[in-house]
Each structure stands twice: as structure tokens, then as C-alpha cells.
Amino acid sequence: MGAVTTPSHHDSHAHGPEISWEVQLKSNRLGLWLFMFSEVFLFAALLVARFVLWYDADLGIVRPELSQELGLVTTVILLFSSFFMNRAEMAMEYGDRKRFLNGLLVTAVLGTLFFIGVVVMEWNILGLQGELFGIELFGHLKPADGVISGIFFAMTGMHALHVLTGLIFIMVVWNNGRNGHYSPEKHWGVEACAIYWHYVDVVWVFYYPALYLIGTAVHAM
Amino acid sequence: MEGRYMGKNKHLIIVAVLIVLTTLALKFLVFGPMFQLPVRASAEGTLIDTMFQGHFWMISFLFALIMVIMLYAVVVFRRRPGDETEGPHVHGSTVLEIIWTVVPVVAVIGFGVWGTVTLGQLLEAKPNEMVIEVTGKQWQWSFSYPEQDVKSPQLYLPVNQPVVLQMTSQDVLHSFWVPEFRVKQDLVPGRTTTLRFTPTLAGDYKVRCAEICGLEHANMLADVRVVSETEFASWVEERSVAIQYADLTPEQRGDLWHGAEGDGGFGCNSCHSIDGSTGAGPTWLGLYGRQETLTDGSTITVDEEYIRNSILHPNDQIVSGFNRDVMPQNYEELFAAKQAEILASDGIEIDIIADLIAYIQTLEE
Amino acid sequence: MKLKIWLTSAYVRGLVGQLVGTLLGIGFIEAIRGAMGLEPTGATFNLFGAIIAEPSFVFGAIVGVIGFLLAAGVFTDWLKWMVGKETPLHHGAPAGKPEWSRYLNVDVNHKVIGIQYGYTSILVLLVGGLFAILFRIELAQPGMQWLTNDQYNTLFSAHGIVMIASILLGVGAMSNYLVPLMIGASDMAFPRMNAFSYWVGVPSVVLILAGMAVGGWDTGWVGYAPLSLRAPLGVQLFLLGFWLNGFSSIASAINIIVTTVTMRAKGMSWFRMPIFVWAAVAASLIQFTATQTVGVALMMSIAERAIGLNFFSPVGGGNPILYQHLFWFYSHPVVYVFVLPGLGVISELLPVFTRKPLFGYKWIALSSLGIALVGFLVWAHHMFTSGMADALRVPFMISTMFVAVPTGVKFFSWVATMWEGKMSFETPMLFVLGAISVFLIGGISGPILGTIPTDLHLHDSYWVVGHFHATMFGGFVFPFFAALYYWYPKMTGRMYKESLGKLHFWLMTPGFWVMSFGQMSVGILGMRRRIADYDPLLGIERTHVLITLAALVIGWSVLIMVYNFISSARTQEVAARNPWRSRSPEWQIPSPAPEFNYDVPFEVVGDPYDYGLADAAYIQMTPAVSGD
Numbered sequence A: 001m002g003a004v005t006t007p008s009h010h011d012s013h014a015h016g017p018e019i020s021w022e023v024q025l026k027s028n029r030l031g032l033w034l035f036m037f038s039e040v041f042l043f044a045a046l047l048v049a050r051f052v053l054w055y056d057a058d059l060g061i062v063r064p065e066l067s068q069e070l071g072l073v074t075t076v077i078l079l080f081s082s083f084f085m086n087r088a089e090m091a092m093e094y095g096d097r098k099r100f101l102n103g104l105l106v107t108a109v110l111g112t113l114f115f116i117g118v119v120v121m122e123w124n125i126l127g128l129q130g131e132l133f134g135i136e137l138f139g140h141l142k143p144a145d146g147v148i149s150g151i152f153f154a155m156t157g158m159h160a161l162h163v164l165t166g167l168i169f170i171m172v173v174w175n176n177g178r179n180g181h182y183s184p185e186k187h188w189g190v191e192a193c194a195i196y197w198h199y200v201d202v203v204w205v206f207y208y209p210a211l212y213l214i215g216t217a218v219h220a221m
Numbered sequence B: 001m002e003g004r005y006m007g008k009n010k011h012l013i014i015v016a017v018l019i020v021l022t023t024l025a026l027k028f029l030v031f032g033p034m035f036q037l038p039v040r041a042s043a044e045g046t047l048i049d050t051m052f053q054g055h056f057w058m059i060s061f062l063f064a065l066i067m068v069i070m071l072y073a074v075v076v077f078r079r080r081p082g083d084e085t086e087g088p089h090v091h092g093s094t095v096l097e098i099i100w101t102v103v104p105v106v107a108v109i110g111f112g113v114w115g116t117v118t119l120g121q122l123l124e125a126k127p128n129e130m131v132i133e134v135t136g137k138q139w140q141w142s143f144s145y146p147e148q149d150v151k152s153p154q155l156y157l158p159v160n161q162p163v164v165l166q167m168t169s170q171d172v173l174h175s176f177w178v179p180e181f182r183v184k185q186d187l188v189p190g191r192t193t194t195l196r197f198t199p200t201l202a203g204d205y206k207v208r209c210a211e212i213c214g215l216e217h218a219n220m221l222a223d224v225r226v227v228s229e230t231e232f233a234s235w236v237e238e239r240s241v242a243i244q245y246a247d248l249t250p251e252q253r254g255d256l257w258h259g260a261e262g263d264g265g266f267g268c269n270s271c272h273s274i275d276g277s278t279g280a281g282p283t284w285l286g287l288y289g290r291q292e293t294l295t296d297g298s299t300i301t302v303d304e305e306y307i308r309n310s311i312l313h314p315n316d317q318i319v320s321g322f323n324r325d326v327m328p329q330n331y332e333e334l335f336a337a338k339q340a341e342i343l344a345s346d347g348i349e350i351d352i353i354a355d356l357i358a359y360i361q362t363l364e365e
Numbered sequence C: 001m002k003l004k005i006w007l008t009s010a011y012v013r014g015l016v017g018q019l020v021g022t023l024l025g026i027g028f029i030e031a032i033r034g035a036m037g038l039e040p041t042g043a044t045f046n047l048f049g050a051i052i053a054e055p056s057f058v059f060g061a062i063v064g065v066i067g068f069l070l071a072a073g074v075f076t077d078w079l080k081w082m083v084g085k086e087t088p089l090h091h092g093a094p095a096g097k098p099e100w101s102r103y104l105n106v107d108v109n110h111k112v113i114g115i116q117y118g119y120t121s122i123l124v125l126l127v128g129g130l131f132a133i134l135f136r137i138e139l140a141q142p143g144m145q146w147l148t149n150d151q152y153n154t155l156f157s158a159h160g161i162v163m164i165a166s167i168l169l170g171v172g173a174m175s176n177y178l179v180p181l182m183i184g185a186s187d188m189a190f191p192r193m194n195a196f197s198y199w200v201g202v203p204s205v206v207l208i209l210a211g212m213a214v215g216g217w218d219t220g221w222v223g224y225a226p227l228s229l230r231a232p233l234g235v236q237l238f239l240l241g242f243w244l245n246g247f248s249s250i251a252s253a254i255n256i257i258v259t260t261v262t263m264r265a266k267g268m269s270w271f272r273m274p275i276f277v278w279a280a281v282a283a284s285l286i287q288f289t290a291t292q293t294v295g296v297a298l299m300m301s302i303a304e305r306a307i308g309l310n311f312f313s314p315v316g317g318g319n320p321i322l323y324q325h326l327f328w329f330y331s332h333p334v335v336y337v338f339v340l341p342g343l344g345v346i347s348e349l350l351p352v353f354t355r356k357p358l359f360g361y362k363w364i365a366l367s368s369l370g371i372a373l374v375g376f377l378v379w380a381h382h383m384f385t386s387g388m389a390d391a392l393r394v395p396f397m398i399s400t401m402f403v404a405v406p407t408g409v410k411f412f413s414w415v416a417t418m419w420e421g422k423m424s425f426e427t428p429m430l431f432v433l434g435a436i437s438v439f440l441i442g443g444i445s446g447p448i449l450g451t452i453p454t455d456l457h458l459h460d461s462y463w464v465v466g467h468f469h470a471t472m473f474g475g476f477v478f479p480f481f482a483a484l485y486y487w488y489p490k491m492t493g494r495m496y497k498e499s500l501g502k503l504h505f506w507l508m509t510p511g512f513w514v515m516s517f518g519q520m521s522v523g524i525l526g527m528r529r530r531i532a533d534y535d536p537l538l539g540i541e542r543t544h545v546l547i548t549l550a551a552l553v554i555g556w557s558v559l560i561m562v563y564n565f566i567s568s569a570r571t572q573e574v575a576a577r578n579p580w581r582s583r584s585p586e587w588q589i590p591s592p593a594p595e596f597n598y599d600v601p602f603e604v605v606g607d608p609y610d611y612g613l614a615d616a617a618y619i620q621m622t623p624a625v626s627g628d
């Protein structure tokens, strides 16, 4: 039995009707956009949960007490990283490998800073304490702080997970680029990486106000 | 294309007649007997049952419509042996498609409006409603009548008296359903849900928990008795007699605590049987002095200290075969509150856990 | 040799990898917890005398799945790509191994993957069916006979989710095998991701079944909070398995849509595609979006249990109704994922066996989209009694009823196709007719649930159980079986045994009617769902016996089908190239289909269903122009 009759010329490496680069690129692009559209539902579900759960009968919409400075700085860092990602991609398009690689590295560094800002400082998984210019550097929320921390960790965590995969993606592309892969004409890997990174940024553009700005600040519920 | 169909009018007429006959046959001979509603015992049931009948008509008609045409085609147009010809080359008909889009739209809107109006009537508050507070917990119901100031594990209802149930749950979701009343409403922890109905037929029914709530969901039942107004009044009188705790022995009090919440107990009986049958927790029959194997593999002998600890910290020592997080962990507070209450009202100091242990000791095999 | 191939197959390697991964994951977190001096938390599990805390267990389960995929070889190409190696697609059986070993290993050919989905689906169906048989025997009589409440609860919960996994696998089987063949593509757009979609489904089913072994769970397939937060440890594996299945759905749906958009044959406009492709695309539209929200709900439940975050338990301010909204936002639309491909099969086969064009092709095609879209707006009809805001109930009631309209378009178009058709009744056609009758029962028992006043009585009763078995059997199981019989010669090159096929049909269809009508009848009398024991006073004892008997008949008939397929693959005569005289492209090439489907690409020159029109061609095989 077999779903497939073996190719007549008995070559197990037989190649099928070759799919042209243009068609495959079209597929890749569509696939990535569909994937991101799919993820819209993931992030939106969390966002909706935020507005349902961070609601108080008396205060209306609430939010946790968080360090405004920390949130603003990490957000700015993330937005800047998108800018450098865009420059890296343009550099590839013009065939400037050096600027391409450097752009990726800067993006990765900024992304890592953002990641540290969320996980080490805002979540404070290392249990640190400290102040800078009178600003509390480390967050105070603990997993057991009811829905306030539940949603906070869920939203930032889901986003941080995407930042992390984005960072890995960037490093993979950087490494491949260093080894001479990609050309101005064919660099789907770079394009995908860039789109993904911008996407992760755009998500944060919605999450940042939802976490830090909208509603009355409360300590716990 | 039109021409082809003119000569086929014969088929259409036969089919139309068959559809009408089949609809009637289905409604009265098949679905009628097959889909029987239970006895109707509430005013709301009348509205709902009318709607049921409307649906049954539609079900009968639609089933007849599609099945008659299909079976007619199967029998009449089937390929005869040796016939190799193809069917007529008909691609479709926009007029027909529009008709069978628009007609269902109208039907659907009709049912939607009907449903909305009926729902409005079901939700309407009546002027002289009697309030009953319903509490569900794994796996017990208790009913409290704030106006009459009584509590009970059974639901007593005066006939023709509109009631409004204010319901909540202490743990997971449950759902209040008395099939004879036709209405249903979930109980949600942390909020109050309401349900209104007017019982119209005296008799004995049962509340059947309709939302999966764990191990004993199947057995989460409570008796419902719809009685005359005078019977209800005397029942209230009977329930209002306060328990004289001082007159009871510790064993008798333990029996009371083990019982349902509506009877003044703590509902231990919903998980711990006294007849040896397994529930969500170990049976109390022969419990005292028994050897038990715990989930961590150690064995212990049930003594006072073990029982006390198991009540106050149920997750500490779980007997193998049972699950953690099943037993509520707030008995310390509940007992303290009850003890204080009794001290205030009856002037005696009691230890509920000691009562329970005394009671358990009487349950020898 | 044979044994060796089995033992080194991706299944065995994967399971070993899953076990190793699980143990490593558990060990890792236990070590950290030990170092931090934490007490065991949550539900614990006794592993060879060591008490494993729930968080370790969950982490272990996740690592185990990664272990499965790594060991099976699903990630190999991607890992190579990450370090910059060339990764040409490998086609055909691995060097020196027989053809059949492809089916046991990671393969990128869509037909192999389709068949892998297919047999996995049937296997999982048998397991889920076995659970049903077990608890149906308990339900044959009131009182408890041979199961405890605990076992009953685990069995029906597992039955529900295992069956749904089976359906999703079956949908994958049909769309993966058929879509590229029907649109004239050589494979799917993303062959490796296609393999991933299938293979991630395997460890997820393993997780669900393993959940039964570590305490089971009693939440039903819906896993409502807060009950799920207090259920035994098994519920974690159920939630995780369900969640992982979502990866499979999303990846495979994206693949189907992209393939259909970019890889259609020349001349195949949207309204010249075989109708099944429309159905597959409509189902995929639901799958790749709505699945995410149930993923969120499941993840939240897992996290609430394992790391103490609060979302649903009212104790910390959580909202149990939120879970239901997130859950049904997926789980209502997903029922249309089950049925749309099935209804597509009905529409696909009817013209072939009636020798008439499909009546109202465009309307049927667009009604699939209509069902998919309206299906997104109705989820709260599962929550009419949940205590959600009253103001929301009415719009959901109206939108629910509206699904009847596009579904009705399909029914009316089907009977119009049959009218005056020259019908013949081979097994696939019998199953198509059975599907229509059964799905009709399921469909018309829906609006009565959709109007709130009647649903107040019927909710969580066996009427609902009857309703959804009828819709799922009529919309998926019957059409799936029709598809298996119909494309069996395509897949294997041989004909199944017609007599056994007919026997299967004539046992299963009446059996199903009895089961479904029986369930509705006891439900309306007051039989609740999800109970191991019922009150004989309701007057439902006799009907319960009938339902159990019917279940046994259905079970036997399915076993007959399995026997038929296994035995025919070796012994039956070689099938004709186009045994059904179909116009569809996949029947114009040899069976089984060549590795790349069409040695020469074809061009679409006519309508797909021009039966009854002499000399009308659908496709034209064009010789490849060199240098193109």
C-alpha cells in the first residue's frame, strides 16, 4: 500500500515540479501575515481579559501601581529597536552587509534591554531592591496578588515570550547573514524577522497603555 | 429549462402532499410520543411549553421537507440497471436560492421575537414575590427563607406563590434545575444569580444540579415540596423551633454537625457517609481506630489528633484513594463563629470538633 | 527487518523522547524547588516514591512534548536552517527502507501526512469510542454497577476531548490529502510545517490519555473553572494536551489557506475550485483565529493551578464567567470546523453519484463562508443559564438562529441536486445520504436550544447530548466515512469490499438514529448530562437500554469498517483508475497518486460539475512547456 506511486526513474531524491521562488515568496509572505493575524486573537483575548478583570465596582477600570518611569523607558527602548531593525533590513536591500549586521546587533541589544526591563526589573524575579534618582527600580507584584498580578504577568509574560523568540530569530538571521547567506534579491529570512519584530513592537504599543496608563491605579484588589 | 419542469408537475404535487402528510404523522405519531415533557408544575412552564410545541411543529415540518424530497428522489429517480445516461444538466436557480434564503430568515426572526417576548415574561418581577436564598456547595443544597427566618435542606414552596431565588455557590458552579418547573439557572461563586417562577401544582419534585461540579455531581439533589399555604405555614412553624444545644449530648450534637447545612449542620454528610459507602471522603463508619494508608505511603491509626488535624488542615494527610483540595479549608473559622453564637444564645461553651469525634466513636462497624 | 523499522520509527523514538523529556523537565524544576526549599504544592504525584509537585509535573509535560518532536525528527530541518545549513526537501522513502516505512516516520509529502492523519484519527476514534462503550454499559441501568463516580467522570471527560481530537485529526486528513490534489498543486505550501502539524498532535493525544492515569479529571471536555482548579492532577495534562492540539490546528489551517491562495492550477478561479476546497478554506479561517482564544483560556487555567496566578477563581477577584466566554469563543466556531469539511464532502460526492451538476455551486460555496462568519457571533448560546448579563442573551439568541439560514441553503441545494438525478447507491453514496439524514436531525434540534426559554429547560440535559452527537456524526463522522470509502481506491490503489461497506452502513445508520433520538427523548424528560447514575422515576430506563444497545451496534459497525480497510488493502482487486467516473482532477491520474501528483500540470477549462453535458471538460492536461 502507498499513497504515492514511486517515481518512474527510481530516484528517491526526485524533484517535483519546481515551485518558483516568486510563488514560494508569495506563500511565505501570506503565511507570515496569517500567522500574525492569528496572534492578534491571542493578544486581543488577553487585552479583553484585562478590561474584564481589572474592573472595580466603585473605581471602574483600574490598573496596578507600577513605576511609570520604568514603563516609559522600556517602551522607548523597544520602539527604538524597531527603527534599527528597519535600517538593517534596508541595508540588506542595498547590499550593505556590514550595516545590516550591525543594525541587527543593535536591535538585539535593545530587545535584550527591554526583556531585562520586564523580567528582571518589573517582575523582579531575582528579588532585588534599589533606587536610581529616587525611582524605584524593581517591581513589587507577586504571583499571589490576585487578578492584578495575574493579568499583569500574563500580558507581559506572553509579550516577553514573543520578544524572546524574536531575539533568537534575530541572532539566527545575524549568524546566517555573517556566513554570507541572503542577497539583496533574496532575503526572505531577514524580511520575516523584521516583520515579526515590528509586530511584537506594535503589540506593545497596545499593551503599554493598557498596563501602565488606563484606569485608576490600585495597589492590589 | 422551465419547459423541462412543466411536465414534471406531477412529481411536485405528489411530494407536496407527502410532505404535509409526513409532517402531521411525525408531529402526532413520532415526535409527539418520543419527546414528552415531564409534568408541568409552574406558571412559566406554560409559556415555555407553548414554545416547545412551536418548535416541535417546525422540527416535524423541516424533517419531513428534506427527507421526503430526498427519499422520493432516491426511489423515483434512481438509476435503473443498464441505464448509463446522465442526469439533466441543471446548474441552479437564483430564484429558488433566494426563496429558500428569505423564508428561513423570516422564520428565524419570528422565533427570535417569540423567544424574546417570552423571555421578558419569564424575567418579570412579580409584586408579591417570596425571597428564598439558595446556596450550593459540593454536593449539597441549602435553602434559607429570610422573611420566615428558617433554613432547610429541602425546598418547601407554597403553591401559586411567586418566588424569587437568590442563589450563590460556595465553591464551584452548580445549576438549579427542577425539570417540572422548566427553568434553570447556574449558581456562580462570588456572585448572586436570580431565578423567578411560580409553582402551580402541589407535589414532590427534586432539584437536580445540572452543572458538572465534581465527583458527586450526579447525587447533588434536594427535595422540593410544593404544598398548600397552610401546610407551608405549619412547616415554617416547625422549623422555627430553636435547637436547645444544652439539652443535647455531645454525640447528638456531633450527629447534628455532620448533617446538612439547612438542618444546622456543616454538611459533612455530603462527602462522609455513615453507612460504609464511599464518597468524596472516607466513610465515618468504623473510622475511629482504623488503620489508614496515606498518599505518601505511610500508615496511621485514626485517633483524636488525626481527626482534629484532618478537619483543620485537610490537605496535610490525605488517605490514599482520595483527592486533595476537595474538603473546604475554613472549618476553623466556621466552627469558631458557631461556638461563639451558641455561647451568646445558649450560654454554653462547646467544642464542635470534640462533638464530632464523640459522634464518630459511636459509629462502630 | 520489519520489527526494526517499527522500533526505530518516529512514533517509538518520539515516545521515548517524550518520556525522557518529561523526566528531565520534572527533575529540573524539582531540583530548583529543592534548592529553594519549597514544599510540594498543588496536586502531587507519587513517582517511584518521590513526591512530585504540580509545577514540576507541568513543566515536565511541556518539555516531554518538545522531546517527542526532537526525537521524532520534526525539528531537524529547522535546526539545520538555524545554523545555516542547506535543507533540501527529502522525498520518497529513506534510502534502503521499504515504501511503507514512510508512514511511520516524519515525511513531508502531503498524501503521506494526510494518510497519517487518517489512521491516527481512526485509532483515536476507537479509543474514544471504547470509553463511550464503557460508560454506556454503566448507564444501561440506574444505580451504580461497575464504575465509580470518579471513573465515570474521567471516562466521559476523556471521551469528549479524545473524540474531538479525533475529529480534528480527521479534518486534517481530508484537507491535507485532498486540497493539493484538487487544486493541482504538487504539495502544500509549507511541507515541513505540515509535518509539524501532524506530529504535534500525537504527543498531545498521549498527554490527554496520560491524564487519565494520573488521577483523571472530572470537568468534562469544557474544563470550566473553578472546578478545573480543584480537579485532580489529570486535568493539567488534559488542559495541556488540548492546548497543544491548538498548535496543530493553527499551523495546518494557515497551510491550507496559503496553499489554496497561491498554488491553484492555471485557470482555476475561486468559483471553479472543487467545492470541498471551499469548505476546507472556510474551516481553516475559523481554525487559525479562534483557536488562539481557547489557548489563552487553557493557559490561564494551567497557570492558575501551577503557579498561583489568579484569573478565574473569585477568591482573588477572578471571574469564572470569563473562562466560559474565552472557551466558547473558540469552541462554538470549532463545531463548524468539524462540519464544514464534512458538508464539503457531501457536496463533492452528490454530483458524482447523481450524475448531475451541483445545484447552486456559488450559493453552497458562499454558505460555507457564511456559516463560518456567523459562527463567530453566537458563542454565548452555551451560556444562557450561566448568569451572564441579561442584555447579552437576546442578541446571541437571534444570531444563533441565523446560522440556520446558510445551513438551510446547503440542505435545499443538496435535495435539488438529487431531484431527477440518476442516483446509484455504492457505499460512499449511502453514507452521504445517511449523513444528510443525521445532520438534519442534529441541525433541527439546534434552534430549540437557541431560543432561550426552551434552552432553560434543555440546557445541560441529554437533549444537548443528542443534538451534538447528531450534528457531529452527520456533519463529520458519516461524511468522513463516505470520504474514506470514496477515496480508498485513490489512496491504496485497491477497492474496498462493497458488501462489508454496505453492512457497515445498514448497521450504523439505524443504530445512530436510535441512539440520538433516544438521547433527546430522555433529555427532555429530565436526564442531566455528566451523571453516572440517574433517577429511575424519570421513566427513562427502557430508553437508556436502547441507547446502550445502539452504541454497541455502532461500535461493531465501525470495527467492520476497520477490518474492511485493512484486509482490502492487500487482497482486493486493483481499482480502476476512475471507478466513480468523477470529473475531479485527482481521478484523472493513476492511483495511488504519483509523488508530485501531476506529472504534467493541468489547466482548468470548464466548470467542475458539468455532469450531464456531453463533451464538457473540466481540466485539460497540458504538456509542460520547457523553459517556462
Ligand code: HEA
Binding pocket: B062, B066, B103, B104, B105, B107, B108, C222, C335, C336, C338, C339, C381, C382, C400, C401, C403, C404, C405, C407, C408, C409, C411, C440, C442, C443, C444, C446, C447, C449, C450, C451, C455, C458, C459, C460, C464, C467, C468, C471, C472, C475
Ligand atoms: C458539529 C457540530 C455542531 C453543529 C453543526 C451545531 C449546530 C447548531 N447548534 Fe449546536 N452544539 C454542538 C455542536 C454543533 N452544533 C455541541 C458539541 C454542543 C454542546 C457542547 C457542550 O456543551 O459540550 C452544542 C450545543 C448547542 C447549544 C447549547 C445548548 C446548551 O448547552 O444549552 C445551542 C444553543 O443554542 C446550539 C445551537 C445550535 C444551532 C442553532 C445550530 C445550527 O447551526 C443548526 C442549523 C441547521 C438547521 C436548523 C437545519 C437545516 C436548516 C434548514 C432546513 C433551514 C430552515 C431552518 C429553519 C427555518 C430553522 N448547540
Ligand code: HEA
Binding pocket: C125, C126, C127, C128, C129, C130, C132, C133, C136, C156, C157, C159, C160, C161, C163, C164, C167, C219, C220, C221, C222, C465, C469, C472, C473, C477, C515, C528, C529, C530, C531, C532, C547, C551, C554, C555, C556, C558, C559
Ligand atoms: C466525534 C465526536 C463524538 C463521537 C463520535 C461520539 C460517539 C459516541 N458517544 Fe459521545 N460525546 C462527545 C463526542 C462524541 N461522541 C462529546 C464531545 C461529549 C461531551 C463530553 C462532555 O460532557 O464533556 C460526549 C458525551 C457523550 C455522552 C454523555 C455523557 C454524559 O454526559 O454523561 C454519551 C452518553 O450516551 C455519549 C455516547 C456516545 C456513544 C455511545 C458513541 C458511539 O458512537 C461510540 C461508538 C464506538 C466506537 C466508534 C468504538 C468502537 C470500538 C470498540 C468497540 C473497541 C475497539 C477499541 C480499540 C481497538 C481501542 N457521548
Ligand code: CUA
Binding pocket: B136, B139, B173, B174, B175, B209, B210, B211, B212, B213, B214, B217, B218, B220
Ligand atoms: Cu452541583 Cu453538579
Ligand SMILES: [Cu+2]
Binding pocket: C331, C332, C335, C379, C381, C382
Ligand atoms: Cu454552539
